Amino acid sequence: MSAISVESLKRDSNSYEIVYRNIKNPRLEFKTGKLIAIVPPDYNCDSLISKYCKWIEDKEDFIQECRNNSAKVILQNRSLKEFRKFITDYISAQPEIKKYKTLRISLRTMKTKWASIKEEKEKIEKLYISINKKMQYLPDYLIRYIIFHETAHLKQKKHNGRFWNIIQNEYKNYREFEKELFVFWFKIEEHQNLKTSIDSKSVL
Numbered sequence: 001m002s003a004i005s006v007e008s009l010k011r012d013s014n015s016y017e018i019v020y021r022n023i024k025n026p027r028l029e030f031k032t033g034k035l036i037a038i039v040p041p042d043y044n045c046d047s048l049i050s051k052y053c054k055w056i057e058d059k060e061d062f063i064q065e066c067r068n069n070s071a072k073v074i075l076q077n078r079s080l081k082e083f084r085k086f087i088t089d090y091i092s093a094q095p096e097i098k099k100y101k102t103l104r105i106s107l108r109t110m111k112t113k114w115a116s117i118k119e120e121k122e123k124i125e126k127l128y129i130s131i132n133k134k135m136q137y138l139p140d141y142l143i144r145y146i147i148f149h150e151t152a153h154l155k156q157k158k159h160n161g162r163f164w165n166i167i168q169n170e171y172k173n174y175r176e177f178e179k180e181l182f183v184f185w186f187k188i189e190e191h192q193n194l195k196t197s198i199d200s201k202s203v204l
């Protein structure tokens with residue numbers, strides 16, 4: 001059984017992270033496989049965890065399934081330099097992006113996202129796109145999907161029904177793409193952890 005039971009969550013506070021914020025309504029989030037409770041100061045998380053235990057279990061199952069599937073996928077073998085050229089050329093060629101006077105693409109180490117997009121419309125239209133360096137290991141079709149997803153945010157900021165309609169018009173099976181991205185995320189993390197441990201061994 002892959003899901004973490006409520007009991008084990010209660011006993012082991014390391015199973016989830018608590019973030020205290022000045023907010024009214026507490027909420028639960030999964031960030032790249034880890035459960036996070038975002039709650040008001042002095043909030044006791046036990047009841048929140050119990051209330052959403054089914055939701056937590058379903059998510060845990062999904063994450064476990066992605067981790068299992070990560071053994072089956074193959075990472076793309078390109079250097080960061082090759083990837084930088086590929087992604088810059090690809091993004092610059094997109095019709096929705098060509099209309100911006102200034103385009104900034106930055107490759108970053110990002111902990112929870114594949115990419116992000118931000119436009120600035122004061123005087124000169126500027127577009128900023130942040131790309132997670134992890135994308136270097138993705139197959140081309142998933143890179144294209146991520147860029148499509150980000151440019152769709154220029155029409156609709158939030159992940160609401162309208163947003164997913166835009167995605168679905170181009171990608172009928174977008175749920176499969178989203179799922180595959182999770183699988184690759186875990187695979188890339190494993191790959192990077194392995195690299196770090198090999199690197200640190202070579203120091204010794």
Ligand SMILES: [Zn+2]
Binds near residue numbers: 149153159
């Ligand atoms: Zn998005």
